[in-house]
Amino acid sequence: MEQNLFDLTEKVAIVTGASRGLGQYQARALARAGADIVITSRKLESLQQIRAEVENMGRKVLPLELDVCKYDSIHKMVGDAYGFYGKIDILVNNAGCNIRKQAIDVTWDDWNKILDTNLRGSFFVAQQVAKKMIPVKTGRIINIGSVTSVFGYAGITPYCASRGGIKQMTMSLADDLGKYGITVNCLAPGWFKTEQSKLLFENKEWVEYLCDRIPLKRPGKPNDLDGTIVFLASDASEYVTGQTILVDGGISTGATRATV
Template identity: 45%
Template sequence: MKDLFNLSGKAALVTGGSKGIGLGMARALGLAGAKIAIASRGIEDLENATTDLQNDGIDAKAFQVDVTNKHQVDELVKNVTSHFGTVDILVNNAGMNIRKPLVEIEEEDWDKVLTTNLKGLFLVGQSVAKQMIKQQSGRIINISSILGEVGMSFQTSYAASKGGINQLTKVWADELASHGITVNAIGPAYIKTPMTEGWLSDKKRYNNIVEQTMLKRVGELSDLAGPIVFLASDASSYVTGQVLYVDGGWTAK
């Protein structure tokens, strides 16, 4: 049974993998035995994250990329495949948010969030899918959010992008199943990271989040480790087209 979760010999690409939940999920996959390619725009963050992973005994390599640029994305997948031999697991995580009321959102705000979160995820997923089809195997894990399911003020563009990710996950799962590829998504609630620590330090905001959550706490990076390894491993071989909400029960209320 333990071998079901063993990722030894597998290569995983994690976009937005240099910090936050991306780095946390990269570490979880690496500790389960996978070789890790982390990709993002900031080279300094990438180098620091790679050193951090390597210090944990993980075979990790950094790749700089803008996921909204198709040429760069195709080069990324080519280079990762060349370095590791395969791309067995994709964690499609790169994203951003701009929180504004509906009447204050600028067109460029909308375009920036949708281009990064939805177009970027599409471009990476498409390029990796081509490689996985050649392999006739693979795991694609898109990172969504509870906001793909529930409504929340000031989240117009972000929620639209995450709802789109949920639908892409289902479509890709149907399309790629015949090639031995599963496609699922993880929808986290608020997760405590160095990036969200300041935002969550607002006591009123923090208490409101806790009140919405059945388990009465904010998520930790460790809460994502099990779900990401499960969806990347043989343990989930009969699971596809699903959105797994890691939210302390938020979306079930």
């Protein structure tokens, strides 16, 4: 029988920040492909819905508390995940946050919260998971970036800095960990309606402007990420590492409304 390169049966995947938004969709996609799942959030009770959904798919699921701004919390989460399953095959570094302010209004604490969560937290989660992958010389680390990994936008300077950092961190980790058979890639979504962006999507004029700039003429739907997340987690991407893959409807082409 021909091997299904996208089959994740018997694989174990950690998805951080899985209590809502795109993190939930990532967990569902990996579970549908056959993986058993570790889901994390700062509050365990917020994981009840996605836990039930994954269990209904017939997969094992372990909810764990995680605050990516605290090193001890990261260390404990990875230890508990490894202790429960005995291995970690896939990490989806999804936990993140944003604060929308003009650059001149960003405070010292705003900057630290965003960079500590999105960039420092992602690095140290990846570091701890890599320590479990290195002895078996295989693994998939998927850092969630953004179209802001390659573009800059007003009003979210610290966020853009953190997501640009994710892109660079991904390349460096890929070089560091490649000799152990571990791939590290960045999945960079474009504009999707999430808790972080829902206020923007309430502005019809802004949505129209956005869609004008997207070649596919619509914002992303959560399931638009399913194929890419499974690809990067699977054997199909065995020779893909250090890459930032934009799933953005083409907005990164720089398209604008034609005037002629």
